[in-house]
Amino acid sequence: MNYQRELEFARRVAVAAGDNAKHIRASGITAETKPDASPVTIADKENERLIREAIEREFPDDGILGEEGSSKAGSSSRRWIIDPIDGTRDFVRGNRFWCVLIAIEEADESLAGVAHFPMLDETYWAARGSGSYLNQERLYVSAIDSIDACVFSPDGLHLIQARPYLPRVTELMQRSWAVRSYGGALDACLLAAGKAEIWFEPKVEVWDLAALKLIIEEAGGAFFALDGSRRIDRGTAIGCAPGIATYVREAFGIPPA
CATH class of the missing domain: 3.40.190.80 (D-Maltodextrin-Binding Protein; domain 2)
Incomplete structure (x- = not known):
């Protein structure tokens, strides 16, 4: 499997961030409105901090870009891209379809990526040249042609x-x-x-x-x-x-x- 270390890291951290968000929501949340009219909660911000700090520990040379403001150039040619809670509106309303998105890219191409849906117990993931998966099941798009x-x-x-x-x-x-x-x-x-x-x-x-x-x-x-x-x-x-x-x-x- 290509980028095995990066994949295992991203899946582990995405699950930790999902658990963190569920814990925060159980204690009660309120949403603020960002300049682009999208909502943000303390869970979005805390998840981004959790993921950013994990990247800085394990991949200190890589750059970082996050939705909630994380930005680090890094000394390598690689960059981690984070959406700490994708679907904040769903998260706020208690719907199950929000997720944690983490990817690493180089030369404008993603090398490995994870979409973890905590409330569905589903983790979609892929590595360049190694296929896409849902948990451990290999994924293939539809053959429909009309x-x-x-x-x-x-x-x-x-x-x-x-x-x-x-x-x-x-x-x-x-x-x-x-x-x-x-x-x-x-x-x-x-x-x-x-x-x-x-x-x-x-x-x-x-x-x-x-x-x-x-x-x-x-x-x-x-x-x-x-x-x-x-x-x-x-x-x-x-x-x-x-x-x-x-x-x-x-x-x-x-x-x-």
């Missing part, structure tokens, strides 16, 4: 950034076999597990995508932003089964790869 047979998971449609894409999204929803949206990270992981065929995000950050892109691609899926690139810093994301990638690109007006 839109009318696919499950479409669009997220963030309430955001103003989604407005330019709503006509295309609505048309694709009406052509799909089913529409299911549980939350960005879980929808991406369900795509990797072959339980959905299209995942769309109109507004995302690098910490939302660093682990998820790798999990999707290592399961055999296609990942691209609305500009057609595979980059995670373009602010949008689409994941899909390879058999419908051409149709999805056409639906969103993206030039062929």
